[in-house]
Amino acid sequence: EAGVTQFPSHSVIEKGQTVTLRCDPISGHDNLYWYRRVMGKEIKFLLHFVKESKQDESGMPNNRFLAERTGGTYSTLKVQPAELEDSGVYFCASSLRTQDASPLHFGNGTRLTVT
């Protein structure tokens, strides 16, 4: 089966610009998650979708970040306008269920650099 796919793998933008990250989960996985790792820090949870609904967005840093999941398939994470502190690696993951037996499958991440 194809894994979780993220586009682009790298993105370099200037402060104030907009960037949209995309995640394609494993087919059939209703649960989709976004995580972020800022340089030198821990990987942190951003939000969780169940199909097209946001189940938990408690980790979203501020209202410059907007996540969507159209039709319960792929997801996008838009940062508008980007700030320097948004630089980091953004990971997407998906799973069949949220219960303990269902592992998270992570994508390779998108490395975002804001200059």
Add this chain to the structure above:
Amino acid sequence: AQSVTQPDIHITVSEGASLELRCNYSYGATPYLFWYVQSPGQGLQLLLKYFSGDTLVQGIKGFEAEFKRSQSSFNLRKPSVHWSDAAEYFCAVSSVRGSNYKLTFGKGTLLTVNP
């Protein structure tokens, strides 16, 4: 709030030597614990997990981890390291009881393997 501490930022071992990566957690209830590995250019891959039962858990690639409640630890071990084990390793605890999705990660331990 839950937290995970990985005391070692960087560890270097020789190929064939044994390995132990330390992880301490802070969590009010029985934790759900995970170890993930990230190889260069790859996403996070689940090595093993502990939910309940036997405190010594076996994972993929010859890794194992032992849950010690008295020490709040979940150390990862491997008896003989291979060059392909060079990667960054992350310990994580689930923030939601009974769930695997809202993970709190440690800062990671970078493993270098010398020939």
